[in-house]
Amino acid sequence: MTAVGVAARGAVPRRATRSWWMEEALAHPAFADPPAPALDHATTADVVILGGGYTGLWSAWFLTERQPGLDVVLLEQDVCGGGPSGRNAGFVNGFWFELTELERLYGPTLALRIARMGDESVAAVGAWCDAHDVDAWFARNGDVGVATSPAQEARARELVETAERLGVPEVHRPLTEEQVRDRAMSPWFRTGVWSPGGAGLHPARLARGLRRALIERGVRIFEQTPVRRFGGWGPVLAETPHGSVRAGRAIVALGAWGRHWDAFRRSLMVRGTYMVMTEPAPERLAEIGWTGGEGLYDLRTALHYLRTTPDGRIAFGGAGLRVTSSRRVDVRFRYDGRSVRELVRDLHDWFPPFRDLPIACAWGGPIDVSARHLPFFGTLPGGSAHYALGFTGNGVAPCHLAGRILSGLALDVVDDVTTLPIVGERPKRFPRRAIFAPGQRLVTHAVLRKDDREDRGRSAGPLTGALAHLPRRLGYNLGP
Numbered sequence: 001m002t003a004v005g006v007a008a009r010g011a012v013p014r015r016a017t018r019s020w021w022m023e024e025a026l027a028h029p030a031f032a033d034p035p036a037p038a039l040d041h042a043t044t045a046d047v048v049i050l051g052g053g054y055t056g057l058w059s060a061w062f063l064t065e066r067q068p069g070l071d072v073v074l075l076e077q078d079v080c081g082g083g084p085s086g087r088n089a090g091f092v093n094g095f096w097f098e099l100t101e102l103e104r105l106y107g108p109t110l111a112l113r114i115a116r117m118g119d120e121s122v123a124a125v126g127a128w129c130d131a132h133d134v135d136a137w138f139a140r141n142g143d144v145g146v147a148t149s150p151a152q153e154a155r156a157r158e159l160v161e162t163a164e165r166l167g168v169p170e171v172h173r174p175l176t177e178e179q180v181r182d183r184a185m186s187p188w189f190r191t192g193v194w195s196p197g198g199a200g201l202h203p204a205r206l207a208r209g210l211r212r213a214l215i216e217r218g219v220r221i222f223e224q225t226p227v228r229r230f231g232g233w234g235p236v237l238a239e240t241p242h243g244s245v246r247a248g249r250a251i252v253a254l255g256a257w258g259r260h261w262d263a264f265r266r267s268l269m270v271r272g273t274y275m276v277m278t279e280p281a282p283e284r285l286a287e288i289g290w291t292g293g294e295g296l297y298d299l300r301t302a303l304h305y306l307r308t309t310p311d312g313r314i315a316f317g318g319a320g321l322r323v324t325s326s327r328r329v330d331v332r333f334r335y336d337g338r339s340v341r342e343l344v345r346d347l348h349d350w351f352p353p354f355r356d357l358p359i360a361c362a363w364g365g366p367i368d369v370s371a372r373h374l375p376f377f378g379t380l381p382g383g384s385a386h387y388a389l390g391f392t393g394n395g396v397a398p399c400h401l402a403g404r405i406l407s408g409l410a411l412d413v414v415d416d417v418t419t420l421p422i423v424g425e426r427p428k429r430f431p432r433r434a435i436f437a438p439g440q441r442l443v444t445h446a447v448l449r450k451d452d453r454e455d456r457g458r459s460a461g462p463l464t465g466a467l468a469h470l471p472r473r474l475g476y477n478l479g480p
C-alpha cells in the first residue's frame with residue numbers, strides 16, 4: 001500500500017521495531033553484534049551504570065579513558081540505544097539554541113563558555129566516529145530554521161539578535177525567503193535562520209558503535225536487564241530480576257525513565273515525540289532543492305524537525321504534546337497513531353512531490369523535559385550516585401559532555417567540566433501533580449492551538465495566548 005493510500009484511508013504507517021535507524025543498524029554487518037547477556041548472578045564493580053543510552057555509554061567511555069582498567073558494569077533494560085538514543089533524528093547541536101536562557105542564568109561569559117563546550121562535543125562526536133571507524137554518517141552540514149508564520153519569523157530574529165548581542169554572530173545568521181528556498185523549497189517556507197555549526201548523524205549506528213568499543217575495552221554490558229531496586233548510600237547496590245551489582249559508585253543515566261524515581265519526579269516532565277521515515281527518493285529531494293544535507297526545523301513551540309539520509313529519504317519528526325499526562329514511560333511513547341497520521345499529513349503539506357511516496361515506518365520516544373530546557377547534572381544524597389537528566393530533546397551532543405562530567409564526578413576529579421555552573425545545581429521543580437496535571441492539559445491545548453492558528457496566519461487570541469505563555473510567566477523555560 002502506498003503512503004497516499006495509507007493517508008487517504010486514515011491508516012497509519014508500519015510501527016518500526018524501536019526505530020528505522022535501529023532496524024537499519026541491526027541489519028548491517030558492521031553494527032549487528034550479538035545481544036549482550038542478561039545479568040543472572042550477583043557481581044561487584046568499581047562503577048555501575050544504569051541505562052545504555054548515550055549518557056551511560058559515553059560515561060563508560062570516559063571512565064575507562066580516565067582510568068584504564070576500571071571495572072565498569074552497564075545495565076540496560078532493553079538493548080543499548082533501544083530508547084531515545086537509537087530513535088532520535090540525529091541532529092547534533094550543543095547549546096547555541098539555549099543562549100538566551102544560559103545568559104539569563106549565568107551571565108554572558110559563562111553562557112558562552114557552556115555553549116563553546118557544547119560545540120566541542122559536537123566536533124568530538126564526529127572525531128570519535130572517525131577515530132574508531134564507526135560510520136555513523138556524521139556530517140557537519142548545518143541547520144536551517146524555517147519560519148512558517150510571521151510569529152515564527154520573530155522567533156528566528158530573536159535567535160539572530162541574541163547571538164549578535166553576545167558577540168557570536170556566526171552561530172545564527174538570518175536567511176531571506178529566497179535564501180531559505182535555495183536550501184529547500186516548500187510552499188510554507190518564509191524567512192529563516194542558518195546555524196552552520198550543527199551536524200547530523202545516524203543515531204543507532206553511533207549507539208551501536210559506542211557499545212562495540214566499550215565491549216572491546218572490557219566494559220561488562222548486560223542487556224534485557226532492568227534495574228528494579230537501587231540503594232545509593234555508601235557502596236551502591238543495583239538489583240535486577242536475576243542478579244545484582246554492588247559498586248563503589250553509580251551513574252544514573254535513565255533519561256525519561258528518571259521520572260520514575262522519587263528524587264527526580266518533580267524535576268522532569270515526559271513528552272512524546274514521533275517520527276516518520278519515507279522510502280528513498282533522491283530525485284524528489286533534487287526537485288525541492290534539498291540536497292545539501294542540512295537539518296531543517298520550524299519555529300513552532302511543538303516544532304517539526306526533519307532531515308535527509310544519504311540514500312534520499314526524509315525523516316520527518318514532530319513534538320507530540322498530547323500524551324503528556326502519563327505518569328509512566330509506557331508503550332504510548334513508542335508509537336501514537338494520531339501523532340503519526342498528523343506527521344504524514346504535515347510532510348505531504350510541506351513537500352507536495354512526496355505525496356505519493358510510500359512511508360517506510362514510524363516510531364516515537366519519550367523526552368526528559370526539564371523546567372529550564374537544559375540538562376542538569378549532580379550527585380544524589382549519600383555521595384555515591386551521579387546523574388545527568390533533562391536533555392529536553394537535545395541530547396546527542398550534550399550526552400557526550402554528560403559522559404565527561406559524570407565520569408569526572410564518579411572519580412572525584414575536579415576539572416573544567418565538573419566545575420561548570422550547570423553541575424551540582426538543584427534543578428527547578430515542576431508544581432505538585434494535583435496542580436500540574438490539569439494545568440498542563442490546558443496549557444498544552446493552548447500551545448497547540450496557538451501554533452496552528454499562527455500557521456494559518458491568524459492570531460492566537462487573548463485567552464489562548466495567555467495560557468500558552470503561562471509557563472514562561474511562572475519562570476519555566478517552556479512554551480512560547
Ligand SMILES: Cc1cc2nc3c(=O)[nH]c(=O)nc-3n(C[C@H](O)[C@H](O)[C@H](O)COP(=O)(O)OP(=O)(O)OC[C@H]3O[C@@H](n4cnc5c(N)ncnc54)[C@H](O)[C@@H]3O)c2cc1C
Nearest residue numbers: 051053054055077083085088089090091227255365395396
Ligand atoms: C524521536 C526523538 C527524536 C529526537 N531527536 C533528537 C535530535 O535530533 N537531536 C538531539 O540532540 N536529541 C534528540 N532527541 C533526544 C535524544 O535522543 C536524547 O536526549 C538522548 O538520547 C538522551 O540520552 P540518554 O542516554 O540520557 O537517555 P536514553 O537514550 O533515554 O537512555 C536511557 C536508557 O535507560 C534505559 N532504562 C530505563 N529504565 C531502566 C532501568 N530501570 N534499568 C535499566 N535500564 C533502564 C532505557 O531503556 C534507555 O535505553 C530525540 C529524542 C526522540 C525520542
